[in-house]
Amino acid sequence: MNVLTVSGLRAWYVTRAFGIEREVRAVDDVSLAVARGEIYGLAGESSCGKSTLIKTIAGAVRPPLTVIGGSATFEFGDRRIDMHSADPADVLAIRWRHLAYIMQGSMSVLNPLRRVRHTFIDFAQRHIGKPELEFLAIVRAHMQRLRLDPAILEAYPHELSGGMRQRVTIALATICRPDFIIADEPTTALDVVVQKEVLGLIRDIQREMGSSLLFVTHDLAVHANLCDRLGVMYAGRLVEEGPTADLLRAPRHPYTAHLVASLPRIGDTTPRASLSGAPPNLADPPSGCRFHPRCPLAMDICRSETPAMRGTDRRVACFAA
Amino acid sequence: MRVLRDLLRSNREFAIGIALLAVVVMMAALSAFSPYPPNDSYLVPPDVPPSWAYPLGTTSRGQDVFWLLTFAIRNSLLFGVLVAAISRCLSLLIGLTAGYLGGIVDRVLMSFNDTFIVIPLFPILVLFYFVMRDRMSWIGLALVMAGLGWAYDARLIRSVALGLRAREFTETAIFSGMTVRQILLQEHLPYVLPIVFSTTMNNINWSIGLEVTLSVLGFTDINTPTIGVMIYWANQHTALVAGIWWWIAFPVALVVITFVGLFLLAVSMNEYIDPRSRLGRFGA
Numbered sequence: 001m002n003v004l005t006v007s008g009l010r011a012w013y014v015t016r017a018f019g020i021e022r023e024v025r026a027v028d029d030v031s032l033a034v035a036r037g038e039i040y041g042l043a044g045e046s047s048c049g050k051s052t053l054i055k056t057i058a059g060a061v062r063p064p065l066t067v068i069g070g071s072a073t074f075e076f077g078d079r080r081i082d083m084h085s086a087d088p089a090d091v092l093a094i095r096w097r098h099l100a101y102i103m104q105g106s107m108s109v110l111n112p113l114r115r116v117r118h119t120f121i122d123f124a125q126r127h128i129g130k131p132e133l134e135f136l137a138i139v140r141a142h143m144q145r146l147r148l149d150p151a152i153l154e155a156y157p158h159e160l161s162g163g164m165r166q167r168v169t170i171a172l173a174t175i176c177r178p179d180f181i182i183a184d185e186p187t188t189a190l191d192v193v194v195q196k197e198v199l200g201l202i203r204d205i206q207r208e209m210g211s212s213l214l215f216v217t218h219d220l221a222v223h224a225n226l227c228d229r230l231g232v233m234y235a236g237r238l239v240e241e242g243p244t245a246d247l248l249r250a251p252r253h254p255y256t257a258h259l260v261a262s263l264p265r266i267g268d269t270t271p272r273a274s275l276s277g278a279p280p281n282l283a284d285p286p287s288g289c290r291f292h293p294r295c296p297l298a299m300d301i302c303r304s305e306t307p308a309m310r311g312t313d314r315r316v317a318c319f320a321a
Numbered sequence: 322m323r324v325l326r327d328l329l330r331s332n333r334e335f336a337i338g339i340a341l342l343a344v345v346v347m348m349a350a351l352s353a354f355s356p357y358p359p360n361d362s363y364l365v366p367p368d369v370p371p372s373w374a375y376p377l378g379t380t381s382r383g384q385d386v387f388w389l390l391t392f393a394i395r396n397s398l399l400f401g402v403l404v405a406a407i408s409r410c411l412s413l414l415i416g417l418t419a420g421y422l423g424g425i426v427d428r429v430l431m432s433f434n435d436t437f438i439v440i441p442l443f444p445i446l447v448l449f450y451f452v453m454r455d456r457m458s459w460i461g462l463a464l465v466m467a468g469l470g471w472a473y474d475a476r477l478i479r480s481v482a483l484g485l486r487a488r489e490f491t492e493t494a495i496f497s498g499m500t501v502r503q504i505l506l507q508e509h510l511p512y513v514l515p516i517v518f519s520t521t522m523n524n525i526n527w528s529i530g531l532e533v534t535l536s537v538l539g540f541t542d543i544n545t546p547t548i549g550v551m552i553y554w555a556n557q558h559t560a561l562v563a564g565i566w567w568w569i570a571f572p573v574a575l576v577v578i579t580f581v582g583l584f585l586l587a588v589s590m591n592e593y594i595d596p597r598s599r600l601g602r603f604g605a
Contacts, residue, residue, distance in 0.1 A: 058496065063424070095496055095497065096496070096497050103489050103496075108488055108489045108490060109489045109490050109493045111490040113511040113512060114508070118507075122497075122508070123494065127497070
């Protein structure tokens with residue numbers, strides 16, 4: 001059963017200044033589904049729309065970001081909630097309790113002028129709805145489970161190391177034992193040792209709680225280690241999707257193929273070929289397939305028509321595949 | 322508390338500022354022990370120069386300058402603090418709201434704000450006096466000045482709030498369902514408080530200065546003794562021409578002490594708040 005169903009989602013940054021309207025099509029026609037207990041990875045280079053996509057999925061949409069069409073629907077038990085058409089009160093009610101969001105740059109999720117304890121109270125107490133002392137007892141128990149010293153509740157964020165802050169953020173997001181966790185590059189700023197710890201922590205929580213996880217990073221190595229299924233984005237569109245091992249072993253979209261080919265391997269010293277050009281300006285994306293200006297396999301049809309995602313288990317959006 | 326002790330020890334401006342203000346506050350506190358009511362005249366022999374009996378001399382209206390001065394500085398200080406407190410509340414409310422909400426709210430509030438920045442205050446205050454005349458009390462003037470003195474700092478606070486709005490903890494606060502009021506009070510207010518603290522000193526200075534100016538010219542309630550009102554009466558009795566210099570010199574000296582003290586405090590606060598100027602102390 002799918003916990004999250006995204007269909008045909010379009011989210012654009014629409015700005016209007018001096019009478020000129022600009023649309024940046026950061027997320028264009030994305031459909032995907034995440035099953036219960038599944039870890040779904042979202043890969044792609046910077047500025048391909050990963051963060052915008054999950055912001056939109058989490059319903060954290062603020063102007064100039066605008067949802068143009070499509071839907072993102074969560075199903076928690078018998079509750080079905082479309083994040084963009086449901087009553088805001090219903091959306092608020094599922095957030096944090098059922099849907100956790102570990103934000104990008106989550107080092108700064110903690111207000112530097114508030115003790116960690118206050119941040120927990122500010123953000124999470126109302127979702128648990130217990131009096132302060134009882135709530136703090138729950139927080140302490142939760143932190144111990146995550147092998148964090150409850151004493152740091154009294155600390156200010158700047159007194160913690162980066163890895164600790166990251167783990168506090170994860171503790172903060174998962175305090176309500178959510179059914180669905182969205183994590184936006186939670187390990188990007190950490191060195192590999194701490195990264196491994198944090199990833200292990202996230203996976204442990206996910207296993208223990210049986211929640212689903214939507215994990216975003218541009219680091220394919222992390223994806224390979226963590227994710228059950230992988231979706232690759234390019235220029236605001238999902239271009240390929242499939243079980244992680246399958247997709248990495250035999251990529252079918254030329255973009256994914258290049259991405260995988262660029263990965264370094266231990267012992268292999270041959271230079272990696274890089275793809276010429278840069279991701280397109282999403283305010284004025286190329287016609288047809290957005291990858292065609294950089295694609296070695298580009299055909300005439302790629303310039304005029306947009307390829308749709310085809311397939312069921314392994315999906316790919318390419319005329320050449 | 323430790324911060325205060327460190328500042329006292331390492332920051333000479335802060336230490337001098339505190340000492341000067343302590344003198345001023347002590348003077349104001351002494352008003353409670355005054356043997357004479359502030360508005361009565363011909364209680365003591367007039368025009369006596371400073372002596373042991375009358376340490377700061379007496380006025381031509383038969384008032385003891387020392388005791389009169391305690392009332393005057395008390396009222397002037399209270400006036401400054403009142404104006405600063407009210408205008409701080411206004412600038413916090415408007416600055417934080419405009420910065421956080423942005424969009425049309427921001428534009429409306431800031432055009433309002435900029436109007437207050439550009440209008441000339443002095444003629445308006447004089448105008449208020451001519452319209453209100455005798456109904457223009459000490460409190461009334463404080464309210465009017467507070468209503469005119471918030472604009473600069475509201476803009477300053479807004480600029481900080483604009484930056485805070487884009488921080489992740491604000492996003493998380495919104496995601497967790499905190500209301501706008503909770504976000505502003507719990508998450509953003511602690512950030513701007515140091516700035517508010519520092520601008521408070523400047524605002525007290527500004528309001529006392531303006532009040533003195535207005536009073537000297539007689540554009541305020543001249544029956545409530547303040548520093549300016551004291552100087553006004555001294556001028557009315559042509560104290561300088563008559564050689565009663567102590568009637569003017571002591572209030573002026575005291576208000577200068579107040580200004581310098583508050584200014585030094587504001588400067589050292591600024592330095593404490595801004596890490597870059599703190600580094601500058603080490604001669605980087």
